[in-house]
Amino acid sequence: MSKKVLAIVSSPRKNGNTELLVDEFVKGAQEAGHEIEKLCLREKKIAPCLACEACLRNGGTCVQKDDMAGVLQKLIDADVIVLSTPVYYYSISAQMKTMIDRCLAGGAQLKNKEFYFITTAADAPRAMERTMTDLQGFADCVPGSVVKGKVYGQAFGVGEIKGKPAMQEAYTFGKNC
Numbered sequence: 001m002s003k004k005v006l007a008i009v010s011s012p013r014k015n016g017n018t019e020l021l022v023d024e025f026v027k028g029a030q031e032a033g034h035e036i037e038k039l040c041l042r043e044k045k046i047a048p049c050l051a052c053e054a055c056l057r058n059g060g061t062c063v064q065k066d067d068m069a070g071v072l073q074k075l076i077d078a079d080v081i082v083l084s085t086p087v088y089y090y091s092i093s094a095q096m097k098t099m100i101d102r103c104l105a106g107g108a109q110l111k112n113k114e115f116y117f118i119t120t121a122a123d124a125p126r127a128m129e130r131t132m133t134d135l136q137g138f139a140d141c142v143p144g145s146v147v148k149g150k151v152y153g154q155a156f157g158v159g160e161i162k163g164k165p166a167m168q169e170a171y172t173f174g175k176n177c
């Protein structure tokens, strides 16, 4: 069955290691016949959540008029969500955190997702566990979520991930998603 897949890239680095892994996932998912969109947060204007909670009172409309409404709709519409981030100080990128916080406006509409997590770091995979836990925290807040796979990419400089096993892992997750 063809699924709607949304792959979020949150690294500010164009064609960086995180994005290269997402591209492999996308390739696999395309070959499997899924409908897939790659969305780079660095190309979007998304302001941090103001915690005004207006969205909780008004049925889910954020008072901030930026690109998040469109991103949120894509998240709501997706069957499969790929969240990818470089490890920054053992956590997620600011771009990813900002997007996640703005999902408050999604309310009960954001539910029943299959998640894949992709992270990259200079250090060994154990350095990525807290980042994975951060992403898991978001999935835990989305009712009916299942985390189907995690990719740990070890690389530092742009493109260093090429040829590493994580590339094949990302492709295989995409192909089987």
Ligand SMILES: Cc1cc2nc3c(=O)[nH]c(=O)nc-3n(C[C@H](O)[C@H](O)[C@H](O)COP(=O)(O)O)c2cc1C
Pocket (backbone or CB within 6 Å): 011, 012, 013, 015, 016, 017, 018, 019, 086, 087, 088, 089, 090, 091, 120, 121, 122, 123, 124, 127, 155, 156, 157, 158, 159
């Ligand atoms: C601000 C910043 C913080 C970072 N913090 C860590 C870290 O805590 N642990 C680590 O192993 N690598 C860290 N790195 C390295 C990146 O995770 C690594 O270069 C990764 O491959 C970047 O992915 P990208 O090419 O997709 O941007 C950091 C890089 C930056 C720019």
